[in-house]
């Protein structure tokens with residue numbers, strides 16, 4: 106039986122009918138076309154599906170859409186534009202923090218959440234915060250450098 110879910114997706118009010126088994130990942134990708142949330146392992150191991158729910162980074166493959174009633178969901182599509190990147194996206198570009206890009210939306214969102222709550226995070230803290238997001242390409246050095254470059258500044262949550 107489907108349930109009505111009212112929530113906010115990238116700043117817009119939304120209302121859908123969802124089966125209780127439908128994940129937030131499937132909903133943002135298939136109903137809203139927000140394909141920056143990537144389906145990697147789909148069992149909570151890789152972090153590629155990360156989105157923000159009420160500002161906190163979560164694995165959208167582990168959350169049911171019906172659990173998002175009344176919540177605010179943000180995907181990478183809510184941050185920056187090709188002409189005006191978000192500071193975290195700019196830092197990733199500057200520090201060569203991506204190769205194939207599969208992990209990148211989730212890495213950026215995880216880093217945004219992390220610095221919003223710990224703006225002066227140390228490199229050790231940044232590495233710990235990113236440990237749940239797997240990257241098969243970069244070796245992580247560029248990613249850590251990118252996030253470290255913004256630590257100690259104003260929170261980058263907008």
Ligand code: FES
Pocket residue numbers: 143144145146147148149150151152153154155164165166167
């Ligand atoms: S796809 Fe969700 S953690 Fe891997």
Ligand code: FES
Pocket residue numbers: 202203204205206207208209239240241242243
């Ligand atoms: S840039 Fe390819 S998986 Fe991270």
